[in-house]
Amino acid sequence: MQAFDLVIRGGTVATATDVMQADLAISGETIAAIGCDLPAGQREIDARGKLVLPGGVDSHAHVEQLSASGLMNADTFESATAAAAFGGTTTVISFAAQHVGMSLSKVVENYHRLAERGAVVDYAFHMILADPTETVLKQELPPLIKDGHSSLKVFMTYDRLKLDDERLLDVLAAARENHALVMVHAENHGMITWMSKRLLARGLRAPKYHALSHPRGGEAEAFTRVIACAALIDQPIMIYHVSTAEGAAVIRRARGEGRKVFAETCPQYLFMTKADLDRPGLEGAKWMCSPPLREASDQAALWQALALGDLQTVSSDHAPYAFDETGKLAAGSDPSFKQIANGLPGLEARLPLLFSAMVSEGGFDLPRFVAWTATQPAKIYGLHPRKGSIAIGADADIAIWDPRKRVTFGDDTVRGRAGYTPWTGRTVQGWPVSVLRRGEVIVEDSRLGAAPGSGRFLARPGGVAAEPTGRASPEFDQRINFQTRL
Ligand code: DUC
Ligand code: ZN
Ligand code: ZN
Numbered sequence: 018m019q020a021f022d023l024v025i026r027g028g029t030v031a032t033a034t035d036v037m038q039a040d041l042a043i044s045g046e047t048i049a050a051i052g053c054d055l056p057a058g059q060r061e062i063d064a065r066g067k068l069v070l071p072g073g074v075d076s077h078a079h080v081e082q083l084s085a086s087g088l089m090n091a092d093t094f095e096s097a098t099a100a101a102a103f104g105g106t107t108t109v110i111s112f113a114a115q116h117v118g119m120s121l122s123k124v125v126e127n128y129h130r131l132a133e134r135g136a137v138v139d140y141a142f143h144m145i146l147a148d149p150t151e152t153v154l155k156q157e158l159p160p161l162i163k164d165g166h167s168s169l170k171v172f173m174t175y176d177r178l179k180l181d182d183e184r185l186l187d188v189l190a191a192a193r194e195n196h197a198l199v200m201v202h203a204e205n206h207g208m209i210t211w212m213s214k215r216l217l218a219r220g221l222r223a224p225k226y227h228a229l230s231h232p233r234g235g236e237a238e239a240f241t242r243v244i245a246c247a248a249l250i251d252q253p254i255m256i257y258h259v260s261t262a263e264g265a266a267v268i269r270r271a272r273g274e275g276r277k278v279f280a281e282t283c284p285q286y287l288f289m290t291k292a293d294l295d296r297p298g299l300e301g302a303k304w305m306c307s308p309p310l311r312e313a314s315d316q317a318a319l320w321q322a323l324a325l326g327d328l329q330t331v332s333s334d335h336a337p338y339a340f341d342e343t344g345k346l347a348a349g350s351d352p353s354f355k356q357i358a359n360g361l362p363g364l365e366a367r368l369p370l371l372f373s374a375m376v377s378e379g380g381f382d383l384p385r386f387v388a389w390t391a392t393q394p395a396k397i398y399g400l401h402p403r404k405g406s407i408a409i410g411a412d413a414d415i416a417i418w419d420p421r422k423r424v425t426f427g428d429d430t431v432r433g434r435a436g437y438t439p440w441t442g443r444t445v446q447g448w449p450v451s452v453l454r455r456g457e458v459i460v461e462d463s464r465l466g467a468a469p470g471s472g473r474f475l476a477r478p479g480g481v482a483a484e485p486t487g488r489a490s491p492e493f494d495q496r497i498n499f500q501t502r503l
Contacts, residue, residue, distance in 0.1 A: 021049055021058035023456060028064025028417065032071070032407050033388035041069055043413040046455035051409065062451065062458075064417055070387055072107025072138075072414035072452060073368045074405045076394035077200075077257060077281065077332035079360065080111040081131045085147070085177035088347055088358055091337040091434040094135030095469045097364055100433035102460050102467065104365035105416035105449030107138045108395070108404045108475065112170060114145040117177060121146070121157040125166060129474065136472030137465065138454055139414070141400070143168040143200060146188055147178045154191040162195045165476020167399055167483060169199050170257070173239050174206040174307075182246060189252040196479035198279075198398070200255040201243050204308055205235035213355055222353035224301030228291035228309040230354065236308055237263040244271045244278055249492060251485040253277035255397065258334050260286045260308040262318030269327045277486050279397055281330040282319045284370045285310060285361055285439065293439070299352070302345045304439050306336065307359040323389060324381070330394045333367040336360025337435035344435070362435040366426060368416070373445035377420065399480035413456040416449040424448050 021042035030039045030051065042050040042058060080097040082090050092100070094111075101109050113128040115121050121144060132140050144166050146153065158169075171188050172178040180188065192199045213230040216222075221229075240256055244267070247254045259265055259282045271278045291310045294301040304310060322328045338344030338358040348356035368390055375381040387406075395405025403412050426440040452460035459467035489495075493503055 020056065023060045023062065024055055024058030025062045025064045025069055025415065025417065028067045028069035030069045030407055031383040031387055033384050033392035036383055041407065041415070043456045046412060048407060048409055048411050048413050051407065062417065067450070068383070068418040068420055069407070070416050070418060071391040071405055071407050072416050072454065073105050074108040074391045074394040074400065075101060075106045075333050075335070075364060075367060076110045076330060076398050077283070078109050078111045078335035078364055080109070080335070081128070082112055082114050083116070084358060085116055085175060088338070088344065090360065091339045091344055091362070091436070093434070094132045095137065096432070096434045097335065098136045098138045098140065098472055099465050100365040102138050102452050102454070102465060103432050105368040105418070105452055106364060107414035107416070107452065107454050108140070108400065109138055109364065110141045110143055110398060112145050113142045113166070115147050117148040119148065121153050122161060125161055132472070132474065133470055135469045137459065137467040137469060138472045139404070139475050140472055141398070141475040141477050142166050143170050145170045147172070149180065149184055149188050149191070154187060158191055159195050162197045162479065165478065167197045167477045167479035169197055170202070171199060172202040173243065174202065174204045174209055179206050182242065185243065186246050186250070189247055189254070190250055192483070193250055193252040193485060196483050198253055198255055198479060198483040199247070200257050202257050203236065203239035203243050204231060205238045208232045208235035208238070217353055217355065224299060224305050224354050224357065225291070225294040227305050227354040227357070228294055231307065231309050233261040233263060233311065236261050237267050240264050240267040244276055247278070248276055249490050251487070251489055251493070253279070253483055253485065255279040255281065257281060258283050258286065258308060259319065259322070259328060260311050260315060262315050265318050265322035265327060269322065269325070272327060275486065275488065279482060280328045281332050282323070282328050283332055283334045284363060284367055285334070287316055287319055287331070288370060288374070289439070290316070299346070302357045303340055303437055304361070305354070305357055305359055306334065306361045320380070329389070329397065331367070331371060331389045332394065333363030334360070335362055335364040337362035337433055339434065339436045341436070361439050362431070362433050365432050366438065366440050369424065369445045369448055370440065372418065372447040377446040396480065397482040399477035399482070400475060404475070413453055415453040417451040418447055419450045420447045422446070422448040422450065
């Protein structure tokens, strides 16, 4: 029998359902065997005392992305995916972001070019639709989805990105026709602009007012509205970055009513509060993201929503901007909260933060850590069984964790190009000390061993998550809508 290329020996292997003492063997790029006392491999890794977990899948990251106001975020595909790899993430889904007037096909082509040049882990793209014209929806979208970009993001706020309800329905209908999932940034735009004007009129410009300018009720309202729009045509949706208890409750109710609504949250909403924005001068800008950080009571509600299955994934929403004139301070040295880019770096820190809280501190168990950070995002976004789990035949994307290693985040040690981390000073226990991508060791001894451009594009068909429920709304149900075909 041909020897395995690599055997990871004597570790504790965990999936989203099981934890076992086992050796894991790799042949070529895939997992070939899981068992006890496997025959020797050409190379061996001693994993005694370590955890052998699937590489993370981060399904929400902005990489080398141009904002609507023309600001480029701080990371390239190379720096972002290297940061991901150091943090145990081996698959990143980032965005191909259309702005008004742009051809969607050209946008997607451009992001492919950037990723092909730089990515060190495997990647896929969600398409952001800011200008869903008839040409975009009828001509450009279908072949792009067929080519493996089976998820679309839309915004209900931001002046240059937001879609009104009618446009939102256009996108939801196009997604349904082409078997794609729709992800939504759902906040009430009117409430945000009204509150922002009111704050600024009173001279309240500091970063902390960003938190007040995005009313928590605006999240629940927009969730309710987009869920109603999606229900009208029976189109599955994913609600991004849930930040409030009320928002989580809306999702819980909708799922209880049989709506196909998925939802995520992010570490910043689980571990930080709006008090983090309240720092001297402009320092709080480093903690500005949208939706903003909320209250400690929201953290508890979000953990509960994860535990109950109302939220299925924890992504980073990596959106790095340097704390200088290229990023957070692009509008000058005295910007109001309205002029500061929203977003935090997070690709590297996501898994260690969650591992520390869920596994080291015993908040949850290892299978749920794997489920929320790897298996469920892979399933929802059409990457499973190739990614997100440990199974024979799956890509050998593995993170070997030292559960005792303690690391303190600092601005000078963190990878990525933002130049700071919002987690500075925070100590985590548990770190991915070796990381394999398709059988190749790409992180070892704190060094990266992958060439820029060695990450591969993952074409994703619209999976089970994108399938409608089959339960038509009364307006679309021909048995009760006067036999009207809509
Ligand atoms: N929404 C995101 O999803 N990411 C960064 C900023 C934002 O508003
Ligand atoms: Zn968003
Ligand atoms: Zn985002």
